[in-house]
């Protein structure tokens with residue numbers, strides 16, 4: 003395949019977004035896009051470029067006082083009749099337009115066109131963000147080359163519709179298991195129906211009042227939901243087991259232990275197993291580099307509700323935030339799209355931040 007990321011395309015964040023969208027890269031199938039990105043970066047004289055799996059890292063080494071990370075994931079959720087991209091007026095439609103190839107385009111455009119940024123910059127293009135954490139390019143790099151992630155500040159170019167979203171909520175998955183006793187459905191009184199036991203659990207969840215909390219001026223809104231339910235043996239058997247999977251999104255003033263304690267309180271009396279948890283991240287806006295970034299953007303930050311890799315950097319003590327052109331409400335939707343003006347404005351903002359007046 004000829005590399006579609008030509009110099010003309012790289013010079014224009016809109017054209018670059020479209021070219022990236024048109025390289026299919028559903029999670030675990032990022033080789034083609036990583037090849038294209040790596041080839042481009044290796045040609046840039048002011049960058050040192052490295053690769054681990056399908057994650058590509060390029061960085062300047064200018065001896066600046068501070069180092070910042072600009073990071074974007076190369077993968078998308080599965081296609082949904084939305085590939086390749088299409089244009090409608092000021093909107094570009096297609097899988098990954100919002101989440102997050104428009105953000106990836108920012109980083110790649112700046113990597114290629116900015117030989118002399120005010121901070122040293124590490125550009126990270128990583129694989130498998132949309133699936134389990136063990137496949138995530140940042141998890142893999144964090145194990146194999148932790149020094150690639152070292153920085154004073156990180157910007158993750160996830161969709162935020164052009165505003166700054168800080169911190170992020172934690173996420174916990176848990177399973178409530180209900181037990182019963184099998185019986186023939188014709189003599190159901192001899193058994194105990196585990197599925198019927200779900201009623202009270204679902205009632206507690208549906209009447210649950212989620213907490214709202216303000217941290218450093220940013221509002222966070224929690225959520226507690228059943229996301230899957232399973233049970234049943236056969237059409238004529240009273241089921242002896244029912245499992246309800248629960249997802250709890252918790253504000254970053256709660257750590258995973260506090261979140262679990264709260265969940266156990268809400269579902270007291272039930273067998274509950276936590277299957278997966280990712281801590282949230284506090285806003286972390288005090289670092290001077292973060293302040294300079296906020297000044298360049300010029301609008302007030304907002305609390306991030308979804309879990310993002312911001313938390314991964316926060317866990318390493320690196321303040322991080324989200325800033326990208328896509329609309330987070332459209333991510334993973336069939337009609338996912340991005341506004342071209344958001345791409346142009348956001349690229350200009352990052353350029354302003356990285357080039358001293």
Ligand SMILES: [Zn+2]
Nearest residue numbers: 075101102160
């Ligand atoms: Zn994303």
